[in-house]
Amino acid sequence: MSAPSVTPIPITTISELKQHHSQLVRLGLASRPEHVRRLLAFLARDPAGVPYAARLLAHHPDPHPALFNPLFASLPPHHAAAFLALMLSLPLHPDHFTLPRLLPAAPLPLAAQLHALLLKLNFHSHAHSFNALLAAYLANGRADLASRLFGSCSSPGDLDVVSWTTMVGGLCRLGLVDDARKLFDGMPERNLISWNAMISGYVKAGRFLDALEVFDQMRALGIEGNGFVAASAVVACTGAGVLARGREVHRWVEQSGITMDEKLATAVVDMYCKCGSVEEAWHVFKVLPTKGLTSWNCMIGGLAVHGRCKDAIELFHEMEREDVAPDDVTLVNVLTACAHTGMVSDGHNYFNYIVQRYGIEPKMEHYGCMVDLFGRAGLLDEAKKVIDDMPMEPDIGVLGALFGACKIHRDLDLGEAIGWRVIELDPQNSGRYVLLANLLASAGQWVDVAKVRRLMDERNVSKEAGRSVIEIDGEVCEFQCGSLCHAQEKEIFAAVKDMMRKIRLEGYMPDTSDVLHDITEEEKEVPLQYHSEKLAIAFGLLRTRPGDTVRITKNLRVCRDCHEATKFISRVFEREIVVRDRNRFHHFKDGTCSCRDYW
Structure with missing residues (x-):
């Protein structure tokens, strides 16, 4: 005679589950593993079902770790810990798959207790358990404990590639990219996950050129990539603003046969947009199948x-x-x-x-956009009304948009009031102090400018140096305002002087309105010559020919003088100059800018 059976029915509520369970009990099937697993899988989805799941397991005639293990990965840590306690009380020993499911989401106290249990059960040397414990310590921000555990192995050969990669990825997530790189360089074996962990770690730390260096190392070894590595490399090109490298990575993706899914394609579009070639971005976007x-x-x-x-x-x-x-x-x-x-x-x-x-x-950023919209146009009363009518307190971004508009349109009274408020909300942002000092300096209020300077000194806030990056023939060079460390230093300084002399002959007049010091106009003009974008453009002129495009990425907003000078340079030296600053792109060509001086 065949064993009784029950036809599975859709279960949507705990009430329906209890009815189904009672039917299984009547038929003598309630203890069958396949039925118990199905009941537990449903109960684990809803916190209200956890007590019922606990009773079901506590009264099971033949409990087994395989019944408990699937629950651990889906339950919150405190519920998972309670089920582990129930498991041990039956008494039922965990198997090799139990603790690795508990550890990933475990808070530090629970992770430490599970570590002790691993040692007691002699699972410490089991690869899955060991790696899960590493991941748990790193997820809790305890790189010290993870490193101590990692170093407890007698030899590197006792660690598998997952162990090394877990450490590299975890250290990167904690911002310890230099420590991660040391481990990465010492890995006896690497897989694609390892390479991507290091590349993406550098990307998240903002060290884009280091990320590309690791990517180049991977390619030099003939290792085939995948979509994750490709996306990380594309984002690194985006962050560094290196169009030529971005094109190279894009070609590599196409030649490698890597599937250009929507996520990767969007990263490529973003790269072209942010590296200054919106036409190439449009081409990629246009041919996307979905x-x-x-x-x-x-x-x-x-x-x-x-x-x-x-x-x-x-x-x-x-x-x-x-x-x-x-x-x-x-x-x-x-x-x-x-x-x-x-x-x-x-x-x-x-x-x-x-x-x-x-x-x-509408969210905070939308109101910030509206303030920016009115503020740029000089409609400061309308911009202020947007702030006054907001359903929430304005944040630093919204107030900063109005502050910037006051600086552009020389509204000293409103600008000064908003400026001091912005500084108190964002006391470590040097740009806020500089903007207020510039506004005060434009009105000749040097006593107040000095007050801003003193406040910066008291709070140990340093002005962020202007930096500009230029990519020429695959070489990436960074220039800093007022200083130069380059093999062609003499030629670049000479090129700057020649460049400024020639555009003066064409009608360029320095705009010294943003120079803070109370000095003569002639003295003010000297530092303007050595702004980072002017150094980068001069270098670009040395390395390009008329008709070429020079692309600059700047960390700060372009100042008025550099904007005006670059318009003249584009016409006099017959170059198209694309500058990506903190806010937007400027395309300079034939003496005009794409922004039409509205920026």
Whole structure:
């Protein structure tokens, strides 16, 4: 006679599960592992089912670790610890798969207790348990304990590639990238996860050129990459602003046969946008077989920061025609496009339209965009009204947008009031002090400028040095304001003087309004010559020919003088100069800028 059976039925509530369980009991099937596992899998999804799951396991006639183990990965740590206590009380010893499922989410006290249990059960040398313990200590920010555990092995050969990679990745996540690199260089064996852990670790730390150096090392060894490594390398190119390297990585992806999924394709689009070639970004975007919301947002945002407002708005409408609903990121990008081209009424209309049509609740960044929209146009009263009418207290970003607008439009009274408020909200940001000092200096209030300087000294806040990066023929060079450390130092300084002399002959006049010191105009002009972008452009002129494009990435906002000078340089030396600053892109060509001096 065959054993009774029960047809599985869909279970949606605990009440239905109890009915199903009672049916299994009546049929004598309640103890069968396949039925118990199904019941437990459902109960683990809902915290309300945890007590029932505990009773089910406590009364099981033949408990086994295989019944408990699936629960540990899905339960919150405190529930998982309670089930482990139940397991030990039965008494039932964990197996090799129990503790590795408990450890990843374990807080430090629980991880330490599980470490002791591993030693007691003699699972300490088991690879899965050992690696899970490493990961738990690193996840809790205890690199010291993880390193001590890692170093407890008698020889590196006792560690597998997962152990090494866990340490490298964990140290990178904790910002200890130099320590991670030492371990990475000493690895007896590496896999793709290892390479990506080191590359992405450098990327997250903002050390983009180091990330590309590791990527080059991987390629030199003939190791085939995957989508994760490719995405990390593309993001490194984006961060460094190195277009030629970005193109090279893009070609490598295509030649390697790596699948260009939406995530990777979006990273490539973003790279081209942020490295100054919005046309190449558009080409990649256009041929995407499927475009998700992230892809649309990336391309619209790219067009916006390049000052191509009409193209950004048209793409937004195309997205609507494709029935892709915008989100809060889309709204930021559309408002940014309008703000960068002075389309005030359009920006205001789009804000109302997108919010009402798509039910998007405006967030802090959206109000910041509206303040920026009005502020750039000199409508400071309207910008202030946006802040006054906000349903939340303005943050540093919103107030900073109004502060910047006051500096641009020389509103001393409002600017000074907002400036001191911004400094108190963001006391370690040197840019806030410099902006206020510039505003005060433009009004000749040198006593107040000195007060700002003293406050910086008292708070040990140093002015962030201007830095500009230029990529020429695959070589990446960084220049810092006022100083130069380069093999062609003499030639570059000579080129700067020649460059400035020639554009003066064409009508350029230095703008010294942002120079803080109360000195003569002639003295003020000297430091302007050696701003980092001027040094980088001079180097670019030495290494390029008329008709070439020179691309500069700057860490700060371009100053008025450098903006004006670069317009003259582009015409006199017949170069297209693309400058990516903290806020946007400027395309200088034939004596004009793509921003039309609205920035």
